[in-house]
Amino acid sequence: MRGFLHFIFLGCTVALSPYKYGQDIMNIEASASLLDQLYGELVDSKESREHKFNCINEGKVSTTKNNAGKSDFVEDVNYNERFAFGTFQTMNDLIRISETQQRTSRMNAHEKYLTHRSSIKFPENDDTSDLFTGGIFGGLLTFGGFKTMQCFNSNMFDHPIDIAIVGAPFDTGTSYRPGARFGPEAIRLGARRLHEGVTPVRGNGPNSKLRKVNPYDSKSHNFTIIDCGDVPMTPFDNRFALNQLYRAERAIHKHSTSGKVDIPLPKIITIGGDHTITLMALRLAYEKYGRIAVLHFDSHIDTWNPKILGGGYSDYMSLNHGTFLHYAAENGYLEPGKCFHLGLRAPYILATYDQKHDRECGFNTITARDLDDMGKEKIVTQIKETVGETPVYVSVDIDVLDPSTAPGTGTMEIGGWTGRELLTILDALEGLNIIGGDVVEVSPPYDTNSEVTSLAATAIIDSLLGLLIVQSI
Ligand SMILES: *[C@@H]1O[C@H](CO)[C@@H](O)[C@H](O)[C@H]1NC(C)=O
Secondary structure, eight states, X not given: OHHHHHHHHHHHHHHHOHHHHHHHHHHHHHTOOHHHHHHOOSSOSHHHHHXXXXXXXXXXXXXXXXXXXXXXXXXXXOHHHHTTTSOOSSHHHHHHXXXXXXXXXXHHHHHHHHHHTTOOOOOOTTOOTTXXXXXTTSSSOOGGGOEEOOTTOGGGTTSOOSEEEEEEOOOTTOSSOOOGGGHHHHHHHHTGGGGSOOOSSTTSSTTOGGGGOOTTOTTSOOOOEEXXXXXXXXXXXXXXXHHHHHHHHHHXXXXXXXXXXXXXXXXXXXXXXXXXXXXXXXXXXXXXXXXXXXXXXXXXXXXXXXXXXXXXXXHHHHSSTTTHHHHHHHTTOBOTTOEEEEEEOSOOSSHHHHHHHHHHTTEEEEETTHHHHHHHHHXXXXXXXXXXXXXXXXXXXXXXXXXXXXXXXXXXXXXXXXXXXXXXXXXXXXXXXXXXXXXXXXXXXXXXXXXXXXXXXXXHHHHHHXXXXXXXX
16 A cells, blocks of 8 residues: 555645656656666656655655666565555456545556566676677678688688688579579578577488587587688679689688698588589589589589580680589589489470480489489489599589479479478488588579578578588587
């Protein structure tokens, strides 16, 4: 009943000294905390202000204390007593209760607010320790929150890198829809929630070492993983742009490794960009590791002879996202017979010639529908038996996924794999000597509002990270 009694006392004060009363009300407002100023008092009526004033007179509420600290109320307030009138059983009960009792009840409710509004504890005003340590929305956007540095700056080569993630914003090698130059930033956006990387499915089963991998917890592995940002690839000349990418990735290989894991060179995951960019990654991989077995997840062959796709009039038009594997084979980067197309389904241009040429480029084929007949086990067994110890480069064109799973891409083909099917096959590659990989052809302008395509690409890079890390566990 205290609130009620105080209120009576307050009434006398108001009657005797209205001027002083007005002054104090202003003081109360002036001393409101920053949050009160921003949001306003939860209860702000003439009645509540009078009550607050009364509480101050009684010494129960301080006018000076910032509500970031302790409660404004002294400790001896009896909650049960104050809430004696806090609940009403029925409408009839409510009507029977006198106006005075109702007023007392409102006073009690307001007193509760005054007490509990102060319960949040903020850090000291000069404490910033929680403001620079990440969080999903903190800092600059990097893939999964990994650290970044100027990887292409020769002054930085003594800063170790074990795994580099690098963006290749390039889409002037596309034959149909453009937009993949915006892929890297969209995929980083999709990767914001990866911070807590333990999943119950990585590695497909409890016996997989992948199950232990969490790329985003630096205490759970010894890899130094760096997001190198994007290579500034010019949109005005493909030849120069691709050369920029080559030099940038070459610079990454000049970094020392941390020495904490058994790898000779930094490994690179490239975020495309259209598929043309893979030619530069393969060139670099070949220079460091020799001939490469490429696992090419894609709905298209991409080994098209330039005379069939795009070329014929000039050299410039010959290299594009459907011919880069022809050039990789022609330049000797590929280990013949050990490369695979996986998830293939797009129409050929000149069927008989394209298939013959594709085999000449060194590829085996697992079509999208082969998954239904063979299942994951047979597919992965065939890959592993064929590839053996050969260094493997995993290139994932997002259009290997069905358009219902990944609509944001340049050349959609119906009848592809789901995200789950692709991730299951990728994780089953555990044990191969994977030296790098990429995810390409994510075109954010054609994605949905829910960014489903870049999210799929995010999960693929997450799987690639696991495959790179698990080799040293
Ligand atoms: C990291 O390296 C240290 C030192 O070699 C080793 O003791 C530890 O087991 C490694 N951690 C992991 C997760 O492999």
